[in-house]
Amino acid sequence: MSVKLGSVRADTRCAICWGTLKKVKVVSPCLHRFCQGCIEEHLRKLNHHCPTCRLHVPSRRALRDDPGFDAIVHALYANVPDYDLQENAYSASVAQVKKGEDAEEKEREREAKRRRKEEAAALREKMKAEEAERRARARAEAEVAAAAAAEQRARQLAEREAAEAHAAAVAAAKAAATAQSAGPEPHAHVGGAAGDDDDAQLAPAKRPVGRPRSTQRGEAKATSFKATGNSVQVVAAFSDDFAGLYASRAVDDRARAELDAEGGTGAGILTYNVELRGAPFADSRTPPVLPSPHVSVPAGATLGVVKKIVGSQCGCSHTRVMIFGGEPGAEVVLDASTALRTALWPQLNGRNGSNELVLLYALQ
Incomplete structure (x- = not known):
């Protein structure tokens, strides 16, 4: 058996x-x-x-x-001892093989873990690159939209100024034609006919009737009034003829009519009550809160005045101040020489009766 x-x-x-x-x-x-x-x-x-x-x-x-x-x-x-030795040797070899297999399995697990980590890092970098590209594309589109809006506003302002200049020229031409049709004014002289001849010879030559046609619109505007928040008494030197008086009165009446009819767009306004707010989207440190955010700025001022106001309240140089403007959601940094009316133009056109005007600022 x-x-x-x-x-x-x-x-x-x-x-x-x-x-x-x-x-x-x-x-x-x-x-x-x-x-x-x-x-x-x-x-x-x-x-x-x-x-x-x-x-x-x-x-x-x-x-x-x-x-x-x-x-x-x-x-x-x-032979029990020899059998035990052989069995122990076989068990040791099996254990060594098993140990090697376990080490290889652990190495494969570490390699798979490292590969998964690299894939996750590459995926994160790819997502970051896509997000940066999306932000850059959105920023470029916003800048293009802001530039187009600024160009449209500049074109509207140019058309408006051209229309005003044309209206002023037409009014001046009508005044000159009226003065020419009225003829010279009679003058009373003391003495006889001989005295009249002497006076005619000694009298200086009369200046032309009406305003000079070469007068520019900027010069006429400079003699009308200065944008300020204080009450100002305008004193203008009129000519001694009826035509000049009529032309000046026509210009003043037209300015007053624009002030009444176009008050919603900011025409004729002496000062603007503006609220200064910190720009939350600016790539800089959080701007400090101003002690007096509500300020009154002359309508004819530039953004350099606003920068000096912000710098004085923040206790820093006005060269570090940035002012933003443009359509909501597409704001761009404006230059210090930009007119205040140009910076507030989108709000003046779209506020619909609201008197709230806001300028965003940040510190470099």
Whole structure:
């Protein structure tokens, strides 16, 4: 009868030293077999239980010899020490292979983790680049829209000024024609005919009737009034002829009519009540809150005056102040020489009766 050693190896192996049983001892309560030295050492360490089933073993008196099982072991394994050495060597080689496989598995896991980290970093960089490109495209579109709006406002202002200049020229031409049709005014002289001839010879030549046609619109505007918030008494030197008086009166009446009819667009306004707010979108540090954000600025002033006001309230140089203007959501930085009326033009056109005018500022 032949028996494979692999099928009986579990029964011939000690559960404590994991080797072949030597001088077998049987535990009486549960009949589990162990090497004599292994089970006695186990009980000597006050482990009063079976190593296999954890059943209570009171002392070494519960152990019994099993010479029959010793004979079976010697019959199966002729040379027990050599067999144990071979088995230990095989177990060590298997453990070494298993250790290598575990190391390779850990290396593969580390490589996969590193690859996932690199892919996540590349994805984040790609998303950041796309976001930066989207912001740059939106900023470029906003700048183009702001430039188009500024060009349209400049064109509207130019057309308005041209219309006003044409109206002034037509009024001046009508006044000159009226003066020419009226003729020279009669003058009373003291004395006879000889005295009249002498006076005619000695009298200086009269200046032309009406205003000079070469007078520019800017010069006429400079003699009308200056934009200020204080009450101003305008004193103009009229000519001594009726035509000049009529032309000047016509210009004043037209300016007064524009002030009444176009008050919603800012025409004829002496000062603007403006609120200065910090720009939340500016690429700079958070601008400080001004002690007096509501200021009155002359209508003819430039943004350089506004910069000086902000700089004096912030305690810094006005060269560090930036003023923004344009359509809401598409604001651009305006130059110091820009007129206040040009900066407020979108708000003046679209406020619909609201008196709130706002300028955004930031510090460099």
